Amino acid sequence: MAERPRSGGPVKATAAGTRQPSLTDVAGVAGVSHMTVSRVINGTGPVRPETRARVLAAIEELGYRPNSAARALVTGRTGTLGVVALESNLYGPASTLYGIENAAREAGYAITISSVSRPGRSSIADAVENLRRQAVEGIIVIAPHVTAGRALEAAPADFPVVAVGGGEAAPVPVISVDQRDGARRATEHLLALGHRTVWHIAGPEDWLEARDRELGWRETLERHGVGVPRVIRGDWSSRSGYEAGRSLAKEKDLDAVFAGNDQMALGLLRAFAEAGISVPRDVRVAGFDDVPEAAYFTPPLTTVRQDFIEVGRRTFGLLAGRMDGGDRHARALVVPELIVRESTGPR
Amino acid sequence: MAERPRSGGPVKATAAGTRQPSLTDVAGVAGVSHMTVSRVINGTGPVRPETRARVLAAIEELGYRPNSAARALVTGRTGTLGVVALESNLYGPASTLYGIENAAREAGYAITISSVSRPGRSSIADAVENLRRQAVEGIIVIAPHVTAGRALEAAPADFPVVAVGGGEAAPVPVISVDQRDGARRATEHLLALGHRTVWHIAGPEDWLEARDRELGWRETLERHGVGVPRVIRGDWSSRSGYEAGRSLAKEKDLDAVFAGNDQMALGLLRAFAEAGISVPRDVRVAGFDDVPEAAYFTPPLTTVRQDFIEVGRRTFGLLAGRMDGGDRHARALVVPELIVRESTGPR
DNA sequence: GCAGGGATTGTTAGCGCTAACAAGCAATTT
DNA sequence: AAATTGCTTGTTAGCGCTAACAATCCCTGC
Numbered sequence: 001m002a003e004r005p006r007s008g009g010p011v012k013a014t015a016a017g018t019r020q021p022s023l024t025d026v027a028g029v030a031g032v033s034h035m036t037v038s039r040v041i042n043g044t045g046p047v048r049p050e051t052r053a054r055v056l057a058a059i060e061e062l063g064y065r066p067n068s069a070a071r072a073l074v075t076g077r078t079g080t081l082g083v084v085a086l087e088s089n090l091y092g093p094a095s096t097l098y099g100i101e102n103a104a105r106e107a108g109y110a111i112t113i114s115s116v117s118r119p120g121r122s123s124i125a126d127a128v129e130n131l132r133r134q135a136v137e138g139i140i141v142i143a144p145h146v147t148a149g150r151a152l153e154a155a156p157a158d159f160p161v162v163a164v165g166g167g168e169a170a171p172v173p174v175i176s177v178d179q180r181d182g183a184r185r186a187t188e189h190l191l192a193l194g195h196r197t198v199w200h201i202a203g204p205e206d207w208l209e210a211r212d213r214e215l216g217w218r219e220t221l222e223r224h225g226v227g228v229p230r231v232i233r234g235d236w237s238s239r240s241g242y243e244a245g246r247s248l249a250k251e252k253d254l255d256a257v258f259a260g261n262d263q264m265a266l267g268l269l270r271a272f273a274e275a276g277i278s279v280p281r282d283v284r285v286a287g288f289d290d291v292p293e294a295a296y297f298t299p300p301l302t303t304v305r306q307d308f309i310e311v312g313r314r315t316f317g318l319l320a321g322r323m324d325g326g327d328r329h330a331r332a333l334v335v336p337e338l339i340v341r342e343s344t345g346p347r
Numbered sequence: 348m349a350e351r352p353r354s355g356g357p358v359k360a361t362a363a364g365t366r367q368p369s370l371t372d373v374a375g376v377a378g379v380s381h382m383t384v385s386r387v388i389n390g391t392g393p394v395r396p397e398t399r400a401r402v403l404a405a406i407e408e409l410g411y412r413p414n415s416a417a418r419a420l421v422t423g424r425t426g427t428l429g430v431v432a433l434e435s436n437l438y439g440p441a442s443t444l445y446g447i448e449n450a451a452r453e454a455g456y457a458i459t460i461s462s463v464s465r466p467g468r469s470s471i472a473d474a475v476e477n478l479r480r481q482a483v484e485g486i487i488v489i490a491p492h493v494t495a496g497r498a499l500e501a502a503p504a505d506f507p508v509v510a511v512g513g514g515e516a517a518p519v520p521v522i523s524v525d526q527r528d529g530a531r532r533a534t535e536h537l538l539a540l541g542h543r544t545v546w547h548i549a550g551p552e553d554w555l556e557a558r559d560r561e562l563g564w565r566e567t568l569e570r571h572g573v574g575v576p577r578v579i580r581g582d583w584s585s586r587s588g589y590e591a592g593r594s595l596a597k598e599k600d601l602d603a604v605f606a607g608n609d610q611m612a613l614g615l616l617r618a619f620a621e622a623g624i625s626v627p628r629d630v631r632v633a634g635f636d637d638v639p640e641a642a643y644f645t646p647p648l649t650t651v652r653q654d655f656i657e658v659g660r661r662t663f664g665l666l667a668g669r670m671d672g673g674d675r676h677a678r679a680l681v682v683p684e685l686i687v688r689e690s691t692g693p694r
Numbered sequence: 695g696c697a698g699g700g701a702t703t704g705t706t707a708g709c710g711c712t713a714a715c716a717a718g719c720a721a722t723t724t
Numbered sequence: 725a726a727a728t729t730g731c732t733t734g735t736t737a738g739c740g741c742t743a744a745c746a747a748t749c750c751c752t753g754c
Contacts (some may be wrong), residue, residue, distance in 0.1 A: 022740055033704050042622065046701060070483045070740035074417035074709050080459070080481070087445045089639070094441050097433045101462050109483050112427070112459045133413045134427070134457050164420050238643035263640060270643040292436070293610060296585035296617040298645040310732065369710055380734050385712065393732060421739050597711035 021062040030058035039163060041066060072135065080110045081319065082123060082131030082139040087115040090236065091262075091291045092209075092308060093142050095166055099312015100140060107320065119143050119206075124151035132159070138319045140164060144176075146206045160322040164315050166208045173318045173330035175311060179209050182336035183216025186258050186286045189302070189338055195256040197226045201244045201268065202233050203260040213288060214259050234260065238267035246272025255283055256344075262287040262294045265301055268342070273298070281331055284344045289312040300341035310334050357684065368409040377405035384521035388413060419482065427457045428630040428666065429478030429486040431471060434462040437583065437637045438487050438609075439655060443511055446659015454667065459483055465489050466553075471498040478507070485666045486510060491523075493553045493612035507669040509660050512556045520665040520677035522658060528554050529651040530563025531604050531631045536649070536685055541629060544556060544573045547582050548591045550607040560607050560635060575657045579605065592618025602630055603691075609634040609641045612648055616690070620645070646689035657681050 027034040032051060039045040040055040047055070049135055058064075072078045082105055086093055101111045112134055114127040128151075131139055137160070141148060144165035152170035155161045165176040170265060190198045200217045203210030215232060221228045234240030234245065241264030248254055250272060259265035265287030272279055279285050287294060290305035314332045322328065374381040379398060386392040394402075405411075421600045428451055433440055448458045459481055471490060474596040475498075478486050484507070488495060490684040491512035499517035502508045512523040537545045547564045550557030561578060579585030579594065588611030595601055596618060606612035612634030619626055626632050626646055634641060637643045638651035661679045669678065 024740080030559060034740090035705080035742085036703060039703090042742085044742085045703090048702065055564045065480060067420070067740050069416045070709090071418035071712085071742075072709095073414070073420050073740080074742045078416065088447075089436075089441050091436060094436050101460060102434070102464075105461070105477075110459050110461070110477075112457050113448060114457070115445055115451070117449075130452075130457075133412060133677060140695080209719085213500060236386055238640045242643055243478055266640055268643055270647070273645050291615055293585045293640070294590055296614045298620050300617070363740080371710080381710090382712085382735080383733060386733090389712085391712085391731095395732065398732085414710050417739090418712075419739095420710080420741085421712045 008137050009165045018178055020067070021064045022067070023064075026058045026062055027054065029061060030054045040278040057254045072244055074335070077133045078098055079108060079205065080134065080136045081316075082128075082134065082136035083111055084127040084131065084139065084143060085113055085115050086143050086145070087117045091140075092165075092306065094299050095282055095308035096312050096315070099309040100142075102309070103313045103316035107316065109137075116143065119145040119147050121147050121151045121257065123140070124148055125154065125346050128155075128161070128308055136321045138162070140315055140319055141166075141172075141277045141289045143153055144207055144209045145209055146211075157328065160319060162315060162319045162322055165310065168208065171328050172330075173326070173328065174319065175315045175318055175321055175334070177306045177311060177333040179212035179336075179338050180216035180219070181339075182288060182306070183213040183258070184220045185336070186302070187217045189221040189340065190256040190258060190284060190286060190344060191220070191226070193226055193256070193344060195284065196253065197221060197229060198256045198258050199229045199248060199251075199254065201241060201264050203258045203264075204235050205233065207236075210260055213287060217258055234264045234267075236261055236263055238263045238270070239266060241267025242266060242271045246275070249275035249277055257283060257285050259285065259287045259331055262289045262291045262297075262301060265294075265343075266297055269297055269299075269301075279343050280345050281347045286344055290339050294339075295341060299342070299343050299345070302341045302344040303339055305339050307334060307336075357568050365400065367414070368411045369414070370411075373402065373405045373411050374410055376408060377401045394430065397527050403665075405417045411592060416572070416613050425458055425482045425484060426455060427481065427483045428476075428663075429481065429483035430458055430460045431474040431478065431486065431488045432460055432462050432489060433466055433490050433492070434464045439512075439653065440491075442655035443489055443659050443662070447662055448659070448661045449490075449656070449685040450663035454663065456484075456533040462492065468494050468498045471495055472501065475502075475508070485509070485670045487496045487662055488513075488519075489667055491553055491554055491556045493558075496555065504675065507666060509662060509666045509669055511658060512575070514654050516588075518675050519670055520649065520675065522662045522665055522672070522679040522681070524653045524658060524681045526559035526565035526683075527566070529635060529653070529685075530560040530605070531567045532683070532685040533635065533649070533651050534564045534567040534599035536575070537603040537631060537633060537691060538567070538571055538604060540603070540691060542631065544568060544576060545603045545605050546576045546595060546598075546601065546605065547578055548588060548606045548611050550611075552580065553583050554583075557607055564605055572642055581611045583608050583610055585610045585617070587616025589618045591615060593622070596624055603634050604630060606632065606634045607642075609636045609638045609648060609650055612641075612690075615646055616644055616646075616648075627692050628694045634693055637686050641686075642688060646692070649691040650686055652684045652686050654681060654683075 023034040023037050026037045039047050040052050051120050104111050114130050116123045116127050139161045142164045148166050152172050156170050162173040173192050202214045232244045245268040287301045287303040290303045294301040294303050311334050370381040370384050375385045386394050387399050451458050460539045461477050463470045476643050486508045489511045495513050496517050502519050509520040549561045592615040634648045634650035637650045641648040641650050658681050
């Protein structure tokens with residue numbers, strides 16, 4: 001018996017002004033040496049069951065919590081990973097962040113984030129430096145941007161950094177969704193419906209994903225030997241999609257549009273509605289991302305789904321491998337999926 | 348001169364296998380004591396300019412980076428704050444996170460996140476405990492959920508925790524957007540257009556924001572002495588808004604609907620479009636949140652805008668105050684704004 | 695009955711840093 | 725000239741923890 005502390009519950013040992021209890025305090029209460037307490041906590045070395053019980057009771061009584069700084073100092077491990085995230089509510093990056101956090105937590109790592117308001121070589125380098133000062137054990141850069149890729153070219157060889165969806169040429173492992181394949185699927189789908197050609201609203205030129213989607217679209221058109229319309233460029237926002245739609249509405253032989261993401265597709269649908277163009281009757285439209293709302297656009301949007309949870313998981317996996325001395329040139333591709341809805345449905 | 352290191356650039360002192368340089372290493376190179384180096388780095392105590400220059404050169408030469416664990420161990424400060432975030436892409440929580448991160452970074456704090464897949468008393472308590480093991484100096488809980496509020500009732504008095512948008516009764520500072528006021532504005536707006544009454548699609552019953560919006564709506568109707576229709580409940584998703592719309596489409600005297608958020612409003616618009624109900628001609632619709640896409644819905648959505656950046660800033664401010672020994676019962680309210688668009692426009 | 699060996703516990707050192715105090719040195723003051 | 729002052733630098737201790745080694749205990753086998 002007697003494992004319950006005398007006062008009938010955990011003692012508020014942390015009242016203002018009192019310092020947190022240490023291993024030695026616990027050892028004193030349990031009547032053992034501080035090393036034995038350490039062994040109980042970390043499961044290193046053998047401890048007699050009765051001793052363990054006494055120690056556990058003392059820990060509870062004092063409300064002891066290991067001091068992570070002291071542990072990190074002696075082990076050289078902080079159990080923390082850094083994530084550089086672009087400060088935006090874009091569906092993809094935000095979802096990826098959660099995927100990473102989940103995988104990391106399961107593996108016992110905490111995640112420290114450093115956000116970047118606009119991608120740029122120096123801002124990303126700053127964020128990385130910022131995280132290194134926090135003594136993270138590895139860094140994940142979510143910045144699918146050409147400048148991010150360039151920033152990563154300078155990534156130190158002796159510190160594990162991985163990138164999500166960018167930096168093809170960078171000397172760091174990269175995880176990405178196969179944007180070209182996704183764009184190909186969407187474009188093929190539209191061509192298969194019998195359209196002469198497919199227009200494209202591209203994302204910002206300095207986003208790798210935008211480039212790859214455009215490339216996949218262009219390749220597909222060329223492979224089918226159909227004309228490639230001029231590219232209309234947006235900035236991922238619904239507003240830019242709307243403007244693209246206003247401009248496209250004037251085109252004579254318009255009958256299919258592949259938008260670089262769902263937000264732009266939404267703006268496009270809006271502009272078409274205002275111009276009296278019916279989707280899918282007059283024009284068919286596809287997007288990219290499959291944001292949760294896409295199924296409820298007017299009309300519901302055909303789009304390309306990316307599994308960001310999987311991306312997060314693979315990202316963590318690659319970083320873990322890299323921290324373990326793995327290859328700097330590892331690559332992982334996640335394959336997207338075409339989701340067909342009314343916006344490319346029968347007329 | 349001679350401030351440039353001999354080899355003409357920072358030395359790769361961090362080659363694999365070599366340990367990171369320490370204060371003592373820098374001191375050795377600069378020919379001073381480690382304390383002088385510490386003084387240069389922290390700006391504590393006076394240092395002669397020439398000495399400072401020598402030290403700085405040595406730091407650069409070695410690529411020295413202070414060991415945060417050692418510093419935290421001796422100062423008792425980690426410079427890290429924890430955020431408990433609900434794992435969702437809901438616009439509000441995600442935006443708030445960035446607002447907090449920004450304010451914290453400006454003040455020299457790093458942010459560690461611990462996400463919670465579904466809100467619940469124990470999961471939130473786990474996340475908090477998880478963060479405390481990381482030795483964060485304070486915690487922000489973004490979980491506008493009744494269970495979050497309940498979890499916070501057990502928040503320790505001796506550790507700074509603040510909540511965003513929830514836990515009215517909890518003994519922690521709370522920052523929220525004035526949901527009731529926002530709902531009142533939307534409802535007043537719809538009533539002012541001459542409608543007999545306003546229907547409401549509420550969010551999940553266990554979300555405080557949903558409760559407050561419903562309350563604001565109900566109060567307004569009662570104050571105007573108009574009938575209060577039965578509440579239709581959704582789960583914030585477009586899907587649930589769509590289902591609510593299908594059910595509402597059968598109502599006889601339907602002419603105005605206030606949706607609990609923009610996603611549900613989107614689903615509602617979709618259902619109405621399918622049912623041949625025109626917005627705003629047949630029915631007027633308002634939402635809540637002003638997600639970036641709301642201006643491009645069909646039709647563009649009247650909604651209530653919340654300034655999440657401001658929420659993040661205020662949240663950090665309240666936490667900083669609390670860490671400084673401030674009141675546990677502080678409250679901050681951010682006032683929302685009605686954005687009028689076509690969905691409640693002229694017929 | 696005593697050496698040998700595994701299980702269990704303890705002792706010591708040191709991770710890298712900052713706080714506190716001590717010491718050196720030049721320019722002043724008495 | 726000696727003492728005082730203020731600036732600058734150095735010395736020491738210790739934060740809380742784990743690694744490495746040392747010591748003890750109890751049981752087994754001969």
